[in-house]
Amino acid sequence: MTMDGTVVVPGTTMGAQWVDDVLLAGDASDVCFSLPAPIDRSMLRRLVRDRQSELADSGLRPGGAAALRLPPSMAFITHLLAVWRSGGQAILLDHRLTDYEVRRAIERLVPQVVVSPERPVPSGLRTFVEVDTAVASYSGHPASTAHAVVQLSSGSTGPSKVIGRTAEDLVEEVLRYTQIDGVPQRGERIILLPSMVHVLGLVGGLMYGLHAGVTLVPPARLTGDAILQAIASGSAPATVLGVPFHIGLLASVNEPPVLPQFKRMTTGGELVPASVAKAFEQKFQVPLGNMYGMTEVGVIGTDLFGRHRPEIQPAPGIEVRAVDGELQIRRPESPYLGLSDPSRWADGWLRTKDAGVVDPETGLVSIKGRLDSQVSVGGLKVDLTEVEYTIGTLRGVEAAVVVFDGAITAYLQLNERRDIARIEAELAQRLASYKRPRSVRILDQLPRTTTGKLVRDVTVLRKAAP
Structure with missing residues (x-):
């Protein structure tokens, strides 16, 4: 209970202290964002205080919850920091969710306020937008958990899960980033491509950038040329932070200019095929680093130099083990809201559902793909991840998804015109007959989640295929 008698959920962070100390500390003149107009730390603090006052007027109380249904924008950033600075819980809802999905989330989580764009957000390729906001007040009660942020998983292989993380957990991850070799340093820039509603953009981009004094630079549009223009817009070293989908955008630039500021690209989400990584490094002459993580944990391991x-090397403070071929992460408490599912978390260990091994000598972790990618064909075990990886080594294949729907089916996205019969002939030289797809389907664009991950739902893929 606070001095004014407000009841606070035990464990919920109260007041401004952790936000001010970890995210907003530093010289007032430090530039936090280049949009392209600079936003310095002094201006950011003022905007956050203004949002905090508006949210309080709309009914947000310490220990309460606010749902943010906003696109990447200064409105999203300032409202998020204002909720936390108020001692509240931020429920992050991707602005691209349907009204039905948003309604279900609000009915379950019962926020005190919901912040949305005042008008529909124009569709297009913009990565960062300007929006006016509308704040709707609800008769919500204090947050039912002590989590500072509540997120929905991306749902690339099934329904979304509701995941909560405490302020202490978020701060631990921010500090974990500072101990990883190869992350951007004070005075450098992050070209920010992933959405800040999801963990890579939220912690690896926004929160780490604010803490470390790194300027965040969203490109004007989500195109290869615009990304390169963002790199060229300043003289400080720049790291491009994105997902494998964004590699394709950069690869679409035929003759990229020489950019001495371009330090590296770091991708999260799915692993990048070796052939794609090699082509990228040859084209841009910078390392392509990889990060492995989950919404439930944040960053788990990295290889930022591509060595x-x-x-990958487990991140500082992260303990990984392999049990019966499945990677598990030590996690003292379940990250899921509601009843704990022992198939996802039990006895202090989070089950990733990823197949992998941990080298007992080096501690390096090899990720072998999803456990649900193991199928039986004629009594013989086939790892669909292996098939997918092999297809990805073929010339012209930009992305591939391999599923089992009674038979092995491959869905391909190409970056050059290729004959299916020729692709199948090349696969016959690389894969045993029982591993080869019975059907190869070529799509102009493979379906992806809002975070850029390839969708593996058979029904969605069938609908997308010609």
């Missing part, structure tokens, strides 16, 4: 590909 160990496809292996």
